Amino acid sequence: MKNTTRIQLLGLTVLLVVMLSGCSTDTYTSPVGAPGGWGWLQWTVEQISELTYWFSNIGGGYYFVGLIIVTLIVRTVGWPIYAKSNALTLNMQQAQPELDKLKEKYQGKSDEASQKKMQAETLAIYKKYGINPFGCLLPFLQMPIFIAMYQVVRRIPLSNGMIDGVVTDGVKDFSDLNYSFLWIKDLGGPDPLYILPILVGVLMFFYQRYSMKKPEYLQNKKFKSDKALQSEKTMKMMSYFMVIMLVSIAVQNAGIALYWVVGNAYQFLQTYFNRRSNFKKMQENTEKF
Numbered sequence: 001m002k003n004t005t006r007i008q009l010l011g012l013t014v015l016l017v018v019m020l021s022g023c024s025t026d027t028y029t030s031p032v033g034a035p036g037g038w039g040w041l042q043w044t045v046e047q048i049s050e051l052t053y054w055f056s057n058i059g060g061g062y063y064f065v066g067l068i069i070v071t072l073i074v075r076t077v078g079w080p081i082y083a084k085s086n087a088l089t090l091n092m093q094q095a096q097p098e099l100d101k102l103k104e105k106y107q108g109k110s111d112e113a114s115q116k117k118m119q120a121e122t123l124a125i126y127k128k129y130g131i132n133p134f135g136c137l138l139p140f141l142q143m144p145i146f147i148a149m150y151q152v153v154r155r156i157p158l159s160n161g162m163i164d165g166v167v168t169d170g171v172k173d174f175s176d177l178n179y180s181f182l183w184i185k186d187l188g189g190p191d192p193l194y195i196l197p198i199l200v201g202v203l204m205f206f207y208q209r210y211s212m213k214k215p216e217y218l219q220n221k222k223f224k225s226d227k228a229l230q231s232e233k234t235m236k237m238m239s240y241f242m243v244i245m246l247v248s249i250a251v252q253n254a255g256i257a258l259y260w261v262v263g264n265a266y267q268f269l270q271t272y273f274n275r276r277s278n279f280k281k282m283q284e285n286t287e288k289f
């Protein structure tokens with residue numbers, strides 16, 4: 001995936017994080033089942049909430065048990081999309097030297113005939129490496145479920161069957177769950193020792209460094225232009241900003257912090273295993289070509 005596209009995707013992710021940080025909005029301060037919200041999203045939030053509640057009861061009524069299990073389920077369900085996106089990145093990185101040579105070949109040729117030839121040769125390279133130009137949008141297929149999951153974690157501790165002290169039909173009642181977790185008395189509130197928010201920041205920081213650094217077998221220093229270096233610098237700045245945003249949200253809600261700690265640790269493993277799998281595929285493609 002080209003750096004420009006990755007920056008755009010990272011920018012949209014940062015925007016999503018900023019939107020999720022709107023902690024004072026009615027959506028995030030309302031119990032599950034409260035009127036309002038988007039129909040399909042509201043339905044998804046209710047289903048995930050019920051699943052979390054069910055697993056929590058299996059785990060002795062402890063909310064953190066259901067939260068951890070459902071987080072792992074959601075991440076596992078999204079794994080095929082994540083793996084496909086990583087495979088696309090690998091294919092693009094393999095094709096990049098040929099694309100750079102093609103760019104050099106047609107540099108300064110702006111006539112219509114040359115541009116058409118360049119487009120045709122570019123598409124031929126895409127076909128050779130199995131690249132779909134629209135594949136970069138794959139990660140955003142996971143966004144609706146992640147937004148719903150975020151709402152679930154924020155709203156489950158508020159769900160006691162009432163709105164403003166009045167029993168209301170349709171509002172879920174999860175008040176019988178135990179919201180404690182080790183040193184934390186209530187996962188609906190902040191972590192008194194700030195341990196989970198710190199873990200969120202540490203995991204996210206090292207994950208960003210690990211995911212943005214190409215494996216040695218994919219590094220192509222020969223074609224690393226000043227523009228590419230500037231793009232990498234921009235990506236780093238945006239990723240660090242996202243880490244700060246996530247920590248600022250995690251400080252306010254221990255449940256969200258636990259959700260991100262589990263999710264980020266799992267994503268670390270996903271990336272590691274996908275890289276191993278992609279390395280094998282790259283070796284097979286090298287032999288093929």
